[in-house]
Amino acid sequence: MSELVDLKVKEHQDLFPMLGTDYVEFYVGDAKKAAYYWMRTMGFQPLAYSGLETGNQDTVSYVLRQGKITIVLTGSYHPDTEVAEHVKRHGDGVKVYAITVEDARQAFAVTTERGAKPFMEPRVLRDDHGEVVLSGIYTYGETVHIFVERKNYEGIFMPGFELWDPPFRFPEMGFKYVDHAVGNVEEGKMVEWARFYENVMGFFNLLTFDDKDISTEYTALMSKVMSNGNGWIKFPINEPAPGLKKSQIQEYLEFYGGPGCQHLALATDNIIETITAMRENGMEFLEVPDTYYETLEARVGKIDEDIEDLRRLKILVDRDEYGYLLQLFTKPIQDRPTFFIEVIQRKGAKSFGKGNFKALFEAIEREQARRGTL
Ligand code: FE2
DSSP states (O other): OOOOOOTTTOOOOOSSOEEEEEEEEEEOSOHHHHHHHHHHHHOOEEEEEESGGGTOSSEEEEEEEETTEEEEEEEESSTTSHHHHHHHHHOSEEEEEEEEESOHHHHHHHHHHTTOOEEEEEEEEEETTEEEEEEEEEOSTTOEEEEEEOTTBOSSSOTTOEEOOOSOOOOOOOEEEEEEEEEEOOTTOHHHHHHHHHHTTOOEEEEEEOTTTSBOSSOEEEEEEEEOTTSSOEEEEEEEEOOSSOOHHHHHHHHHTSOEEEEEEEEESOHHHHHHHHHHTTOOBOOOOTHHHHSHHHHHOOOSSOHHHHHHHTOEEEEETTEEEEEEEBOOSSSSSOOEEEEEEEEBOOSOOGGGHHHHHHHHHHHHHHHTOO
16 A cells, blocks of 8 residues: 655655756647647747757757756658657657756766666857757657756756747646646566666665555556655556556557656646636636546645536646645646646645545546547
């Protein structure tokens, strides 16, 4: 059964200094339209651009920001780029989870020495604003971690990018930081990838869920939450567990063509305002049955929010020993039923909404049944 490691007791040191999430990059079929979607439905602000006009002959990237969250959306001008190949195999999806480090050369040396497969040898990018050092390693599937050393850089994003300042903008929606990023891996591979994060990256196992924690009549999964030392970067790893019907993780693996990032949890400090704005601007969410709210107060006790607001917006609530959290999950945000967004507001809670898994999975199964993939 699950057990949350007490962070105060578990004083964990990183193998090399990790300063947080730097950016998350998606490879997409059409970066221009994807950028508009992230602005319109989630309130991201335009920041930087790279493409033909900046001398980039092969790929085009739009960089968006809100709070501490930086999203890069990259498309391809030609069929023979790594980006185009990736999109052909996986559809739109997360390629890069970038981590800000003190020293990108050190991060590369430490992780590859410990067995990581190299993705990018350390390289220095320079412009008038200074220099950025990048290096990268593979994680599950074709997903990579890029280590970004930007302490000697004062530009808007990175050399090769120019300011992107379009005349249209949509208001921010309250997003502050990336809370966690979840990976789906094949059945039997969860422990292997948890060990990768332990041995290669120096993370520790914050929490484990087995199929008794996370199962419904039809589907089951297991999950291990890996965290870096200071707790700023958290990567839960899911694998499908056998159920009566097809697990949502299995559905992901089939449509994505292998392991990959299942969802990003983005934190807000006012989930009611955030979800209201997202719904008004066209984001679609998983349906939560009204019956969920009938037992809510009995299950989670007193909360600051009005239950009627939560019922109207279909926001989920869960409590652990430290406090409570509010969360809600979007439907997949691209054609394939793969990647989605979690919106989360933490009010003390350090866990991941275990009490909501059953309600959530039943909602996902209703969607799977409609897709004919259950
Ligand atoms: Fe999550």
